[in-house]
Amino acid sequence: MLMPITESFKIAIRSIRSNKMRSFLTMLGIIIGVAAVIILVSVVNGYMSTILESFTSMGVDRVNVSVSNMSSRSLDPDDMYEFFDERYDLFENMTPSVSVNMPLKNGNETMSETSIGGYSEDYIDIVDYDIQYGRSISYADCEAEQNVAVLGYYTALELFDNADEAVGQCIKIGNNSFTVIGVMERQDEDELEEGGTDDFVWLPYSSAAKMNFSRNISSYILTLRDTDQADEATAAIESFLLEIFKSDDYFNVMANSSLLDEMNEQIAMLSMMLGGIAGISLLVAGVGVMNIMLVSVTERTKEIGIRKALGAKKGVIMQQFVIEAAVTSSLGGVLGIIVGALGTSLVGGAIGINATATFMAVVVSFSVSVGIGLLFGYMPASRAAQLNPIDALRTD
Amino acid sequence: MRSLFKREPLVLDDGVAPGEPLIELRDIYKIYVMGDEEVRANDGITLTIRKGEFVAIVGKSGSGKSTLMNIIGALDTPTHGEYILAGEDTSEMTDDELSEVRNNRIGFIFQQYNLLMKLNLLENVELPLLYKGYGKQEREQKAMEALKRVGLDGKWRNTPHQLSGGQQQRVSIARALCAKPSIILADEPTGALDSRTSREVLGLIKELNEEGNTIVMITHDASIAMYSKRVVEIVDGKIVFDGDVNAYADHRKLQDSN
Numbered sequence: 158m159l160m161p162i163t164e165s166f167k168i169a170i171r172s173i174r175s176n177k178m179r180s181f182l183t184m185l186g187i188i189i190g191v192a193a194v195i196i197l198v199s200v201v202n203g204y205m206s207t208i209l210e211s212f213t214s215m216g217v218d219r220v221n222v223s224v225s226n227m228s229s230r231s232l233d234p235d236d237m238y239e240f241f242d243e244r245y246d247l248f249e250n251m252t253p254s255v256s257v258n259m260p261l262k263n264g265n266e267t268m269s270e271t272s273i274g275g276y277s278e279d280y281i282d283i284v285d286y287d288i289q290y291g292r293s294i295s296y297a298d299c300e301a302e303q304n305v306a307v308l309g310y311y312t313a314l315e316l317f318d319n320a321d322e323a324v325g326q327c328i329k330i331g332n333n334s335f336t337v338i339g340v341m342e343r344q345d346e347d348e349l350e351e352g353g354t355d356d357f358v359w360l361p362y363s364s365a366a367k368m369n370f371s372r373n374i375s376s377y378i379l380t381l382r383d384t385d386q387a388d389e390a391t392a393a394i395e396s397f398l399l400e401i402f403k404s405d406d407y408f409n410v411m412a413n414s415s416l417l418d419e420m421n422e423q424i425a426m427l428s429m430m431l432g433g434i435a436g437i438s439l440l441v442a443g444v445g446v447m448n449i450m451l452v453s454v455t456e457r458t459k460e461i462g463i464r465k466a467l468g469a470k471k472g473v474i475m476q477q478f479v480i481e482a483a484v485t486s487s488l489g490g491v492l493g494i495i496v497g498a499l500g501t502s503l504v505g506g507a508i509g510i511n512a513t514a515t516f517m518a519v520v521v522s523f524s525v526s527v528g529i530g531l532l533f534g535y536m537p538a539s540r541a542a543q544l545n546p547i548d549a550l551r552t553d
Numbered sequence: 554m555r556s557l558f559k560r561e562p563l564v565l566d567d568g569v570a571p572g573e574p575l576i577e578l579r580d581i582y583k584i585y586v587m588g589d590e591e592v593r594a595n596d597g598i599t600l601t602i603r604k605g606e607f608v609a610i611v612g613k614s615g616s617g618k619s620t621l622m623n624i625i626g627a628l629d630t631p632t633h634g635e636y637i638l639a640g641e642d643t644s645e646m647t648d649d650e651l652s653e654v655r656n657n658r659i660g661f662i663f664q665q666y667n668l669l670m671k672l673n674l675l676e677n678v679e680l681p682l683l684y685k686g687y688g689k690q691e692r693e694q695k696a697m698e699a700l701k702r703v704g705l706d707g708k709w710r711n712t713p714h715q716l717s718g719g720q721q722q723r724v725s726i727a728r729a730l731c732a733k734p735s736i737i738l739a740d741e742p743t744g745a746l747d748s749r750t751s752r753e754v755l756g757l758i759k760e761l762n763e764e765g766n767t768i769v770m771i772t773h774d775a776s777i778a779m780y781s782k783r784v785v786e787i788v789d790g791k792i793v794f795d796g797d798v799n800a801y802a803d804h805r806k807l808q809d810s811n
Contacts, residue, residue, distance in 0.1 A: 164683060175671040463667045466628060467728070468656020468684040470649045547628050550667065 162476065169481040173488075176453075183449040184489035186442035187526045191493025192500055194435035194522035195514050199501040201431050203512025205424040209417075216283065217414050218249075218384050222377040222394055224408040231373045232401055232408075234362070240397045241379065247390045249382050250279035253374040255365040259331030261358060263316050270352030271312055273330060275365020283380050291324040291339030298338075298361040305364075306335040310343040311355035328358070333368060335360065387412040432518070439522065442489075443529030450482050450537035461541050462549025471542040478541050482534020483527060490526040494519055569604045569639050575735060575767055576602040576625060581634035583620045583790075594620035595631065596790035602736075602769060607762040609770045609781035609798075617790035619740070622771045626661060626738045627654040639735050656684050660729025662758075664741035666721045668713040674700060674724050675709040681732040699731035700724070703757065719750035726757060730766075737761065739770040743777060755780045775805055 173180045224232045234253050241251045255275035260267040281293045289310065298305050306328055313320040316328060323337045335358075344354045366374055381390055391410050398408040454461070461474055498514040505512030569575050583595040594617040602608050612618035623629035624636055627643055628651070636643050643654055660681075661667075668677050679696035687695070700706040703723040705716075713721050722742060729737050739758060743751035759780055762768045770781060778784050784801035786794035794804055 161686070171671070459667070460669055463669060464680065464684075465652060466626075466655060466661055466667070467681045468652050470652045470684075472649075473684065547623055550628075550663070 162480075165473070165476040165480050166484070168477050169484050172477075172481055173485060179449060179453065180485055183446055183485050184492060186445035187439075187486050187489030187530070188493040188496055190435070190439035190442035191490050191522040191526050192497035193438050194432060194525075195494065195497025195518045196500045196504055197431045197435045198428055198518040199497070199514045200504050200508075200510070200512045201424075201428045202515050202518075203501075203505050203510045204508075205428070207510045209420070209424075212413075212417065212420065215413065216380070217417050218381045219283070219413045220248075220379045220381060220387070220390055220394065221411045221413070222379065222398075222408065224375050224398065224402070226371075226373040226375055227407070230402050230407070232375075232398070233372075234366075234374050236401070237374075237377060240394075244390075244393055247382060247386055247393060248379045250283050250380045252277040252280045252283060252378050253362040253366075254376040254378050255362050255369065255374055256376075257330065257360065257365050257368055259333075259368065261312075262329040268312070268315060268351075268356075271309075271356050271358060272352075273358045273360070273365075275360045275362035277362055280359065280378075283378060286344065287342040289340045289342040290321050291337070293339050294359060294361050299363050302363040302367055303361055304333060304335045305338045305361065306330075307339040307341060307359040308337055309341055309355040309357040311349045311351075311353060312358060313337075313340040314349065315356075330358070330360075331368065335364075381412070381414075384414045387414040391415075432521075435522075436525065439525050439529065442526065443486075443533045446482060446486055446530050447533030447536060450478065450534050451540070453481075454478065454537045454541040457541075458544060458549045458552045461544050462546045462552070465544070465546035466550060474544075475538045475542040478538030479531065479534050482530045482538065486530020486534070487523075487527045489530075490523045493526065494523060497522070569735070571605040571765065572603050574601050574637075575604045575606075575639055576600070576769070577635070577637040578621075578624070579635040579637070581621075581624060581631045581636065583617070583624065583629070584632045593617075593790050595624070598634075598787075598790070598792055600785060600792065600795070602767065604735075604767050605762075605765055607759070607768040607770070607780075607782045608785060609772060609778035609783070610785045610787060611772055611775055611778045612787035613773055616787045618771050618773075618787050620790075621787065622738065622740055622769075625736075625769060626659055627651045652684075656681060656732070658735040660732065660734035660737040662722070662725050662729050662737060662739040662742045664744035666713070666718075666725045666745075668721055668724055668728075670713050673710050673712055674705060674716075674727075677713065677724060678728045678731050680728065685732060695731050696727070699727040702730060703727045717750075718746050719753060722746060722750075722754050723757065726754070726761075730761070736767045736769055739768065741772055742770065743772075743774075751777070775801075 226232060237253070238251070241248055253276070257273040257275065259273070260269065261271050261273060276294065277299055278294050278296045281288070293307055294305065308316070308323055310320055313323040317323045317326060320340050323340050326337050327334050328337060349355055362374065366372060381387060391412050394410045395405065398410070399405060402408055464474060501512050501514045578598055578600040581595050581598040582593065585592045585594060596617070598621060610618050610621060620629070624631050627638065630644055630646065634644065638654065638658055641654065643651065646654065675693065675696050678699055679692040682692040682695055697706055697709065700709055703726050705720060705723055705727065708716070713724065716724065742758065743754055746754060755777065758768060758770070772778055779798060779802065782798055784794065784796065784798055785792055794801060
């Protein structure tokens with residue numbers, strides 16, 4: 158009859174408890190290893206998802222089109238609109254995008270950081286902003302090339318003392334004067350700054366193009382109905398543009414979602430790399446376990462001798478030491494998970510990102526730590542089991 | 554009424570009737586090779602010990618008595634020769650088989666007690682039963698019984714540190730007894746004790762023999778051998794005397810007078 162395994166567990170737990178310092182030091186390696194894996198992987202994940210989030214707010218459903226207009230071949234906005242209407246199944250919104258490089262005057266001063274652009278009535282939906290005062294750009298404004306402007310909250314505050322007083326006033330861009338028809342809701346809750354998200358002027362794209370002395374527009378933004386159709390949509394635009402330009406050297410179509418895919422790939426690679434580095438620390442912890450277990454076998458040669466003399470077989474001694482290693486490393490693993498989870502929120506809080514311990518990091522680091530505990534516990538255990546009871550009894 | 558006053562003796566029923574051979578050593582050699590030299594620790598020992606005997610194996614240090622004890626205790630196997638313990642030939646056994654023989658047949662009493670210092674007395678005593686695969690309840694009951702036999706049942710919660718040397722040796726006797734082995738093998742059981750405590754411990758061992766236990770005691774001290782019934786003296790790995798304790802006393806006197 159063999160001794161039941163529960164007894165081996167009891168012996169192992171008693172041995173861990175009666176050597177608290179040694180057990181703790183063994184566990185320390187595992188605790189640090191597991192915590193390091195969890196913190197590194199989780200913080201990187203948290204950081205990446207923060208980046209992704211801001212990327213998403215930029216619009217993953219957007220497709221950016223830019224063309225190089227020439228005198229011989231050029232893209233007329235009306236043709237682009239015609240295409241858009243035809244493929245209404247793929248695209249939801251479209252706006253031409255015209256950047257204006259003329260100074261915005263504030264009295265005698267120039268607001269050089271303010272971004273000034275011409276867009277269609279769809280733009281407000283594309284960027285998903287809300288209007289605070291007045292109204293946004295309309296289809297009619299674009300058609301009639303109206304000299305109207307919508308201001309960002311910061312811009313309105315800078316130009317006029319109160320944002321609600323801006324509507325109806327005039328602003329000067331270069332030598333042209335525009336009537337303010339609306340002010341957008343504040344976007345950045347934390348700060349209002351020059352060149353920030355709240356510092357902009359929107360004009361009807363046609364008016365902006367007129368200021369640039371050009372009827373052709375080289376940049377468009379479209380939004381997809383379904384981001385899964387990004388490839389199809391990109392292809393549709395490309396074939397449309399190819400017909401006009403005859404060569405794909407003169408235009409570029411870029412779906413943000415494809416950037417996102419690329420980014421996700423890079424994130425996965427980065428967290429795998431960091432996980433690997435942290436994994437090395439786990440391996441070192443495993444060597445620590447082996448070291449302590451070897452010392453423990455040497456230290457307890459006499460105990461092993463006594464147990465063998467009283468009838469313990471090799472397997473039973475083996476069991477005792479392997480279970481001891483397994484229990485030590487799993488306890489260390491559990492403590493490491495706790496430290497790792499706490500550490501993740503602490504580090505996340507310190508660098509200002511929302512990081513939580515990822516399930517994968519917890520599962521992988523725990524199983525690796527128990528795995529190495531068993532693996533590195535096995536060798537000392539088999540050494541212990543092989544001890545000759547006579548020699549073992551003779552040691553002091 | 555008798556059972557009220559006389560304890561039930563803790564003796565194993567191993568199928569060997571009292572007076573029948575329990576230990577049969579046939580031409581045992583244990584040879585160590587050290588470089589070019591051959592050391593014959595046991596040099597052709599033949600010895601039979603019957604059930605119920607109390608045998609002292611006497612010898613100076615280096616005489617080969619410890620080697621003989623290791624073989625009798627199934628801690629080691631001979632280079633040549635047969636060792637039959639309760640009808641089983643152990644000479645060719647594997648490590649695990651020897652463990653099983655030790656577990657079932659032999660109760661060890663060591664000079665240095667060899668108790669596990671982190672366990673309490675009850676846990677120490679029940680170790681052989683643990684390796685037999687007994688359940689907790691049965692273990693504790695039998696271990697407690699054995700502790701009672703040596704008069705330490707009241708201290709079962711203590712650890713060996715809290716005990717005197719004599720008490721520790723009594724715990725190791727209880728441990729040897731509790732699995733009801735075929736033989737109790739005592740290796741210098743009083744080697745670490747003062748003379749008064751030694752007498753107590755030897756008295757206890759003698760009582761165990763009177764209750765029917767077979768005792769083999771290894772000692773270098775002829776005066777301690779006098780507690781036994783039969784003495785086997787070993788010099789240079791060979792038996793030079795084997796006989797009744799009284800005959801040994803005469804043999805000693807004769808040697809001293811020479």
